[in-house]
Amino acid sequence: MAKNITFIVTKDCQLACKYCYLVGKNSKERMPWEVAKQAIDYILDHESDMREASVVWDFIGGEPFLEIDLIDQICDYLKTEMFRRNHHWFNSYRFSFSTNGINYHTDKVQRFIAKNHEHLSIGITIDGTERKHDLNRIYKGDGRGSYADVARNIPLWLEQFPHAGTKVTISSEDIPYIKESVLHLYSLGIHEVNINCVFENVWKPGDDRLFEEQLTQLADAIIDGGYYRDYACSFFSEHLGKPLDCVTQNQNWCGAGKMLAVDAEGNFYPCTRFAQYSLREKKAWIIGNIRDGIDKNKLRPFLLLDRCTQSPRKCIDCEVAEGCAWCQGENYDAADTPTIYQRATAICLMHKARVRANNYYWNKLFRKLELEDAREPYEENKPKPNPLNC
Amino acid sequence: MVKKKVGQVAMDEKDEIQMLFERRNGLNELAKILTADNAALYEKLVKDMGETQAKFQGWWDRMAAKYQWESQEGGNWEINFDTCDIYLVLP
Amino acid sequence: MIQYLVILLDDTSVSFCHYGNAKKERRLMPLETLEAGILFGMKENLNIQFVYPAYALPEAYNKAVERVAHVKIKPAAMPDNADVVVMDGWEECESWTAGAGVSCVLRLPKAEWFGHAGRAAALLEKAERLNVVLTDVETFTEDDFKAYEASLQELAGSLAAAYASGKTPQLNLLTDRMMLDKMNNCGAGDTNITLAPDGKFYVCPAFYQAEGGYAIGSLAGGLDIKNAQLYRLDHAPLCRHCDAYQCRRCVWLNRKTTCEANTPGHEQCVVAHLERNASRQLLLEVRKQGTFLPDKEEIREINYLDPFEIRKEW
Numbered sequence: 119m120a121k122n123i124t125f126i127v128t129k130d131c132q133l134a135c136k137y138c139y140l141v142g143k144n145s146k147e148r149m150p151w152e153v154a155k156q157a158i159d160y161i162l163d164h165e166s167d168m169r170e171a172s173v174v175w176d177f178i179g180g181e182p183f184l185e186i187d188l189i190d191q192i193c194d195y196l197k198t199e200m201f202r203r204n205h206h207w208f209n210s211y212r213f214s215f216s217t218n219g220i221n222y223h224t225d226k227v228q229r230f231i232a233k234n235h236e237h238l239s240i241g242i243t244i245d246g247t248e249r250k251h252d253l254n255r256i257y258k259g260d261g262r263g264s265y266a267d268v269a270r271n272i273p274l275w276l277e278q279f280p281h282a283g284t285k286v287t288i289s290s291e292d293i294p295y296i297k298e299s300v301l302h303l304y305s306l307g308i309h310e311v312n313i314n315c316v317f318e319n320v321w322k323p324g325d326d327r328l329f330e331e332q333l334t335q336l337a338d339a340i341i342d343g344g345y346y347r348d349y350a351c352s353f354f355s356e357h358l359g360k361p362l363d364c365v366t367q368n369q370n371w372c373g374a375g376k377m378l379a380v381d382a383e384g385n386f387y388p389c390t391r392f393a394q395y396s397l398r399e400k401k402a403w404i405i406g407n408i409r410d411g412i413d414k415n416k417l418r419p420f421l422l423l424d425r426c427t428q429s430p431r432k433c434i435d436c437e438v439a440e441g442c443a444w445c446q447g448e449n450y451d452a453a454d455t456p457t458i459y460q461r462a463t464a465i466c467l468m469h470k471a472r473v474r475a476n477n478y479y480w481n482k483l484f485r486k487l488e489l490e491d492a493r494e495p496y497e498e499n500k501p502k503p504n505p506l507n508c
Numbered sequence: 509m510v511k512k513k514v515g516q517v518a519m520d521e522k523d524e525i526q527m528l529f530e531r532r533n534g535l536n537e538l539a540k541i542l543t544a545d546n547a548a549l550y551e552k553l554v555k556d557m558g559e560t561q562a563k564f565q566g567w568w569d570r571m572a573a574k575y576q577w578e579s580q581e582g583g584n585w586e587i588n589f590d591t592c593d594i595y596l597v598l599p
Numbered sequence: 600m601i602q603y604l605v606i607l608l609d610d611t612s613v614s615f616c617h618y619g620n621a622k623k624e625r626r627l628m629p630l631e632t633l634e635a636g637i638l639f640g641m642k643e644n645l646n647i648q649f650v651y652p653a654y655a656l657p658e659a660y661n662k663a664v665e666r667v668a669h670v671k672i673k674p675a676a677m678p679d680n681a682d683v684v685v686m687d688g689w690e691e692c693e694s695w696t697a698g699a700g701v702s703c704v705l706r707l708p709k710a711e712w713f714g715h716a717g718r719a720a721a722l723l724e725k726a727e728r729l730n731v732v733l734t735d736v737e738t739f740t741e742d743d744f745k746a747y748e749a750s751l752q753e754l755a756g757s758l759a760a761a762y763a764s765g766k767t768p769q770l771n772l773l774t775d776r777m778m779l780d781k782m783n784n785c786g787a788g789d790t791n792i793t794l795a796p797d798g799k800f801y802v803c804p805a806f807y808q809a810e811g812g813y814a815i816g817s818l819a820g821g822l823d824i825k826n827a828q829l830y831r832l833d834h835a836p837l838c839r840h841c842d843a844y845q846c847r848r849c850v851w852l853n854r855k856t857t858c859e860a861n862t863p864g865h866e867q868c869v870v871a872h873l874e875r876n877a878s879r880q881l882l883l884e885v886r887k888q889g890t891f892l893p894d895k896e897e898i899r900e901i902n903y904l905d906p907f908e909i910r911k912e913w
Contacts (some may be wrong), residue, residue: 197538209531233540236533419859422836454825
């Protein structure tokens with residue numbers, strides 16, 4: 119189990135993606151070095167409160183690589199301090215980035231990558247085909263699509279990180295392009311496509327049927343094209359669509375509260391989604407700051423969350439509950455009262471559609487493998503995706 | 509390059525070498541930014557690099573003696589941290 | 600299921616619980632609101648508790664109140680005909696002359712409690728029941744926990760002696776847990792709600808009289824408790840497994856300390872467990888002297904003070 123610690127280094131981004139949940143992006147709130155340093159000192163000073171064997175130092179924005187100088191300084195300080203203090207995380211740490219990829223090729227970013235390559239996990243977000251990507255991922259200001267500027271960096275990225283995966287987000291308008299987009303990403307050499315529907319209430323009547331149709335077509339393409347041997351798409355999972363028990367399968371989906379995020383003001387959050395720039399309706403859920411430390415009482419509700427206590431009856435009784443995800447931040451933002459204990463269910467019909475397509479996928483694939491007497495080799499060598507929860 | 513599975517180690521043995529592997533990587537990347545100006549830390553780093561490398565080699569020596577893996581001139585062993593499998597890699 | 604309706608007759612109605620009343624200006628509940636509130640309570644079959652301010656009400660209010668069976672909660676300054684009298688600090692308490700069947704609520708900060716707990720034993724000589732309410736539980740430190748534990752032990756000794764002499768004084772901190780075999784908490788938002796002078800319903804008086812509260816409906820629009828399940832024990836992930844049955848499980852303190860109505864803060868849990876453990880010792884002590892509450896099981900020994908520390912981790 120790794121501790122995930124996120125630095126919100128900037129709230130600025132070159133893009134203005136239409137589905138972006140960050141409603142409060144701006145170019146003013148950049149993390150000063152002194153804040154970053156104090157946050158690191160606080161965290162490393164409290165080793166006994168954070169006993170996880172590993173740590174993922176996560177950098178998020180906005181677009182994190184806009185602040186590459188700061189990030190470089192932070193990472194150098196982290197490495198030095200973890201070593202100097204004999205902190206147990208020196209034996210197991212990663213620096214993780216979710217980037218729009220636009221600045222990936224720049225000298226500064228490349229120097230940083232060369233310096234820290236063995237400890238880096240970098241995900242470039244590319245949503246699929248040019249028309250799908252540019253539907254949402256547009257530059258702020260002139261509104262032009264960003265596909266070309268991202269796609270040119272994909273070969274360099276895959277050369278440096280051959281096993282890297284990408285994260286694709288599906289909103290209502292994207293549904294018709296799912297199949298072509300996943301296949302396009304495969305054609306670019308990306309073997310792992312982590313894809314999920316947004317948790318926000320954006321879905322229109324009929325979207326679930328369209329979604330199911332797209333996934334069914336995608337299933338056919340993956341199986342008929344033989345992609346299932348080397349490529350993964352997180353929409354299809356063997357662990358999906360069964361009922362769940364409230365006693366033995368009661369774990370929370372989301373890691374909020376076990377993670378830690380810090381922003382430019384030096385405030386701590388249970389996850390970045392609880393910072394004000396991520397919230398439409400609710401106040402930020404601040405659990406402390408770099409000066410006064412973390413108020414452990416503010417974390418207790420998160421660490422006590424289980425699936426059934428926060429779920430409505432329809433979810434508890436759902437016959438296909440397994441794999442239905444939620445985001446604690448969106449739950450909080452969408453709740454009728456300021457609580458994290460009211461699960462948002464906007465994704466319900468989309469999940470059920472996914473389950474139907476997923477059932478089709480595995481029934482078709484396993485039958486094919488049986489007929490070809492290829493089930494055993496498949497099981498031994500099947501790609502192991504690393505699913506992202508949010 | 510040819511890869512051939514020649515054995516497997518126990519989980520706790522895998523954990524030991526994985527920790528040393530991670531530490532070695534950490535020390536190597538720290539070495540890129542640490543200079544002799546910071547004498548105390550630099551000395552600590554150099555000492556740790558030596559010790560970690562010795563432990564690292566010691567692990568392979570111990571395991572090779574324990575499991576008697578197949579070897580070949582010009583080849584080297586590799587471990588898969590996910591499966592604990594040991595491979596003989598030939599150029 | 601809602602069983603009780605607390606009616607705050609004025610903005611300055613006395614606080615009888617952990618919160619301090621931030622409202623200092625008088626604002627009497629309009630008579631028609633009071634009458635509508637009483638009617639609501641009668642139609643919903645609720646037991647009504649009127650909470651009084653420290654000044655005399657117009658006669659029409661007294662008449663309205665008497666139209667229904669009720670409990671009067673009054674400040675020490677106006678104790679006539681009260682069922683529950685609220686004292687702020689030792690002085691008010693010690694100068695009070697108790698009437699038969701009257702309960703006493705003693706509100707005070709920890710600093711006034713530590714080192715003075717023996718005075719509570721003296722009060723139990725004249726009050727049939729004493730409810731001690733600490734007004735700053737959320738500020739307890741490790742040293743405070745130790746001081747609180749010592750005060751409970753001291754009081755338990757006095758109570759054991761009283762029981763030995765045939766008396767049966769009731770002190771919420773120590774005797775309630777001995778009598779209980781399931782949770783008996785405040786019940787705000789679950790078994791009771793509050794009607795404020797503005798004609799709106801609240802989870803409890805604190806949600807109107809202290810900062811950061813919110814309404815849960817109105818007389819005009821009806822009761823509308825959003826996420827009502829979060830006030831119930833079965834939706835409190837820590838408390839539903841807990842056996843500090845006497846704990847207030849104060850949802851206002853919960854919200855103040857953890858931001859969630861269903862999650863207590865560390866301090867509330869530890870305080871409740873110190874009381875639980877002292878009750879256990881008291882029960883063992885009293886039973887040494889003869890049969891006592893034979894239908895009640897022993898309170899088992901536990902090795903934690905905050906159940907959060909032994910929570911099930913997924």
